[in-house]
Amino acid sequence: MKLNQRCLVVGLRRALFGSCVLLGVSGTAWGQAAAAPDDATTLDTIKVTAQSREQELKDVPIAINVLNGEMIDQVAAADIGDLDMFVPGLEVSDGSPTQPRYAIRGISTGDFGIGTDPAVGVYIDGVYSARTGGAMLAFNDIERIEVLKGPQGTLFGRNSAAGAVSIITNKPSNVAEGNARIRVGEDGRRYLSGLFNVPFGERHALRFSALSNHSDGWMTDAATGDRLNPEDTMALRAAWRSDLGESTTLNLSWDYENIDQLARPAVGLVALDPYPAPAPYPANPLTYRNPLKAPVFNDVVHNEESRTFNGLTLQIDHAFPWGSLQSTTAVRDFDTVNREDEDGTNRINLYFDTANIESNRSYYQEFKFSGVSGKFDWVAGASWFKEEADQTSETNLFTDSVGTAMGNLPDFGGLNVIALLDQVLEGAGLPLRFQGHPWRESMVNEGKAEAYAAFGDVIWHVNDRLNLTFGLRLTHDRKEFSWFNGPREAATLDATVAMLEQQGFFELLQQMFPDFPITPDLFQRDFVFAFGELDGVRNSRKKSWTDVSPRFVVDYAINDNTMVFGSLAKGYKAGGFNSVQPQSQFDNEDVWNAEFGVKTVFPEQKLSLNASSYYYVYKDRQAISLDLNTAGSGVPRYVVDTSDMQAWGVDVDLQWRPVTGLDLTFNTSFIDATYKDGLSTNGRDISGDPTGEPYLSASFGAGYTWNLDDGGDVRFSLLHAYRGKSRCNAESETQGTCQASPAFRTGEAQNRTDMRVQWSSADGMWGVGVYGNNVFDKRYVTGVNNISASVLGTPFASISASRQVGVEFSARF
Secondary structure (H helix, E strand, O other): OOHHHHHHHHHHHHHHHEEEEHHHHHOOOOEEOOOOOHHHOOOOOOOOOOOOOEEEHHHHHOOEEEEHHHHHHHHOOOOHHHHHHOOOEEEEEOOOOOOEEEEOEEEEEEOOOOOOOOOEEEEEOEEEEEOOOOOOOOOEEEEEEEEEEOOOOOOOOOOOOOEEEEEEEEEOOOOOOEEEEEEEEEEOOEEEEEEEEEEEOOOOEEEEEEEEEOOOOEEEEEOOEEEEEEEEEEEEEEEEEEEOOOOEEEEEEEEEEEEEOOOOOEOOOOOOOOOOOOOOOOHHHHHOOOOOOOOOOOOOOOOEEEEEEEEEEEEEEEEEEEEEEEEEEEEEEEEEEEEEEEEOOOOOOHOEEEEEEEEEEEEEEEEEEEEEOOOEEEEEEEEEEEEEEEEEEEEEHHHHHHHHHHHHHHHHHEEEEEEEEHHHHHHHHOOOOOOOEEEEEEEEEEEEEEEEEEEEEEEEEEOOOOOOOOOEEEEEEEEEEEEEOOOOOOHHHHHHHHHHHHHHHHHHHHHOOOOOOHHHHHHHOOOHHHHHHHHOOOOOEEEEEEEEEEEEEEEOOOOOOOOEEEEEEEEEEEEEOOOOOOOOEEEEEEEEEEEEEEEEEOOOOOOEEEEEEEEEEEEEEEEEEOOOHHOOOOOOEOOOOOOOEEEEEEEOOOOOOOOOOOEEEEEEEEEEEEEEEOOEEEEEEOOEEEOOOOEEEEEEEEEEEEEOOOEEEEEEEEEEEOOOOOOOOOHHHHHHOEEEEEEEEEEEOOOEEEEEEEEOOOOOEEEEEEEOOOOOOOOEEEEEEOOOOOHHHOOOEOOOOOEEEEEEEEEOO
């Protein structure tokens, strides 16, 4: 069975071993146990729990990348967003830690709203993270990370149609130990972490860890000199283990995290004339500045990105004579605020920011039975999930920028009404002004979701060479969702309008401009959240979905060193609602994925070579898109579209340990992803067009250890990652993923190289390292945002980080 499933591993884990090994060049492979000293050139063993049982990675018929805690430390990674370049097929947009976007094999859902679920499931110790707001936590005492590619509906459940990221923490042990780490780097980087593990007798143990991660930021406001993208994270974790008799173990853990920093900055692309001139309109990409060289400004009122997270997990394992039972009970609670710049300027007449304010609580219960019976390995169980979420989406302007928008929108004939009225007031000698008042529009959502599932997975060892696997999960989702967009908030403006109305100002205006009625009602309208008869009315919908997701696997060992395999699996993601579009509703997603592969090992050469190919068809894929001209109004709004897509791909990975101390790894991933059936936001048929995913991504790693006998060890590691050029389509420029301007491009191929030199004492108690991330300082424009371009003429960009160099000191006791 091991050889058979190793084969499967190859194909499915194609992305796994390659990138996990790639990152693993700085020590052992990501997730590998070190080889014994007398066998230092053998390939190491990797243990995973991807199939709800502990197995060797080579025996698991799933494409997995495994990253262990040692490797996380060696690349100075703070969270999963620091590692995705080294895992071909995985992409994590981590510009906002409270609103990350995960993608696997070109499949993602980047919605910030609580009405849409992610396509990549994130699990911490087996507990599902329902919302992106709580899905990217700081690495705190992590044992390993398993990145599973392809649909994981049978084993992991709903909302893992693209794949799953499973994070496993270290558990309390019977060994008294502790460690501390200090990392100091450029831009005020200060990272502190520590943990201790204390056993209490032979049956109980406590483990506690803490970290603080701070950076001043690597971008500076050109007007104020303030740093714009700092990092400030503090995290705590406490875990308790008790052996309740010979057959029962209890693990109770608490996770806490607090983020308190500024939101991501926006780099303006348009050169501005002196104030109060508006931005050139419409914005012309031919005149855009290079954001890598442009000055950066930020004037967001109450600029903030914050999160408070609490999680409590109780896991009880009990062994029976015929198998085992695992019960997992968890509650997760977080509050986030993300108020960020949307214009890239410091002009009040162009001011625009958005805020996402979210509170979320979820509950999870799973019972899982497993056992081995004759020729069968089996897992079966049931789970329950409940979520309660509240969200407020805000758009914040000043009446100055509202006036600029009026001048650019067709409803007002190019006239900045607010600026004109202030001229009238000034000419009349009145002290009141229409400009200078804050203006807020908001959409308030409440969401409730509940899901029930029953699942089973059986491996049949037909003979010594052939294994057949069959799995099935039945899921029922039920959701309730509501919208309320009240009147816009502008208290000081309302007071000004009321005073002028009492003085007969608007009657005078009617006489002056009889063909253009200007009444107090003009200042009461919503511009962004305007839905006619639904304005000011709480409305709601409810919907349920039921799904059956199977998986079938065949793996066959041709000989002791070569295996072939094939699999067919279905993935499912629940339907949902667009949080900023009242009464919207869309269907669930379904994906069918077929995978075939071969895995071969050359023991004498200490080399493994894996290759696999896959093909999937995706139905009703949900994607959030920016519609720049909603219903002809000229006001942009995020909409959720569904489309069908398909893709085929090939993955190759190689690991080689030619001599003692030297590790070489290489992996590459090729994918051709296209729309099978779809329309762009402006109604253009994009069927047959590429989805934007690059053809090629690859990574390479090399590491060498010099043994100094009693002087310890010196380890040098080099990691290089490549991600190819994005494949553009009709939507690309609107969505900012492919922007072609004379000064810069987005979606171009990217390269990143990390290096590290680490000394460790002979007893492993002390260490000093020097690391460099992006050592060649390769910088890229990672995206263009047009949310304010169509109303204010202020597109802006995001850019990648500069080179970061630091020193690290570590101690163990």
